[in-house]
Amino acid sequence: LAxxxxxxxxxxxxxxxxxxxxxxxxxxxxxxxxxxxxFPSQGPRFIIQGYKTKVTNEVASLFIPADRKSSxxxxxxxxxxxxxxxxCLVGVSGNTPLVFGKGTRLSVIA
Amino acid sequence: xxxxxxxxxxxxxxxGKKLTVTCSQNMNHEYMSWYRQDPGLGLRQIYYSxxxxxxxxxxxxxxxxxxxxxxxxxxxxxESPSPNQTSLYFCASSLSLTGGGIYEQYFGPGTRLTVT
Numbered sequence: 001l002a003x004x005x006x007x008x009x010x011x012x013x014x015x016x017x018x019x020x021x022x023x024x025x026x027x028x029x030x031x032x033x034x035x036x037x038x039f040p041s042q043g044p045r046f047i048i049q050g051y052k053t054k055v056t057n058e059v060a061s062l063f064i065p066a067d068r069k070s071s072x073x074x075x076x077x078x079x080x081x082x083x084x085x086x087x088c089l090v091g092v093s094g095n096t097p098l099v100f101g102k103g104t105r106l107s108v109i110a
Numbered sequence: 111x112x113x114x115x116x117x118x119x120x121x122x123x124x125x126g127k128k129l130t131v132t133c134s135q136n137m138n139h140e141y142m143s144w145y146r147q148d149p150g151l152g153l154r155q156i157y158y159s160x161x162x163x164x165x166x167x168x169x170x171x172x173x174x175x176x177x178x179x180x181x182x183x184x185x186x187x188x189e190s191p192s193p194n195q196t197s198l199y200f201c202a203s204s205l206s207l208t209g210g211g212i213y214e215q216y217f218g219p220g221t222r223l224t225v226t
Binding site for chain 1: 143158217219
């Protein structure tokens with residue numbers, strides 16, 4: 001199982017760009033990298049998924065270097081409502097167990 | 111509305127009393143999964159199912175059972191609950207992609223279980 005490591009917590013001011021890095025040294029060839037956001041008392045919510053290089057959607061960007069041993073979730077211009085726990089997930093094959101990281105608690109300060 | 115529902119949302123029970131947490135999705139998703147969430151440990155997968163009648167163990171399957179008789183339902187069964195199964199449980203579903211991959215998982219609202 002691909003194990004992931006993320007920072008436990010991060011703080012940021014409103015309007016800043018936030019980058020959260022996830023380390024996954026033993027990622028398998030077929031594994032994708034997916035990020036989820038979770039607010040208290042709610043289920044996680046999908047943010048973005050990628051395999052290599054860069055993926056961008058309306059809420060975030062995901063940067064994956066060539067060796068794929070890490071990935072970085074980039075949140076542009078965060079607001080107070082982005083305060084949440086962010087999880088990195090590696091291994092999006094339905095044939096094997098999925099392993100979430102322990103999450104990064106992002107606190108956005110006014 | 112596309113959603114994953116779980117019942118009950120809250121449950122307090124005693125050690126050894128069998129219980130079932132139901133999970134249902136209305137999106138015709140092939141893939142379904144159960145997770146437990148504990149402070150400091152993040153989300154851990156208990157069981158998952160690629161499709162009807164196909165289930166597999168996740169990272170922490172001990173003490174749990176599942177079944178997938180219908181595509182929309184994926185109940186979690188605790189035959190003899192113990193206090194270490196006190197946790198927050200989430201059910202999730204997803205489309206299966208070509209080649210066996212899955213994409214966005216939709217999570218239910220969670221079931222908070224306390225075993226005394």
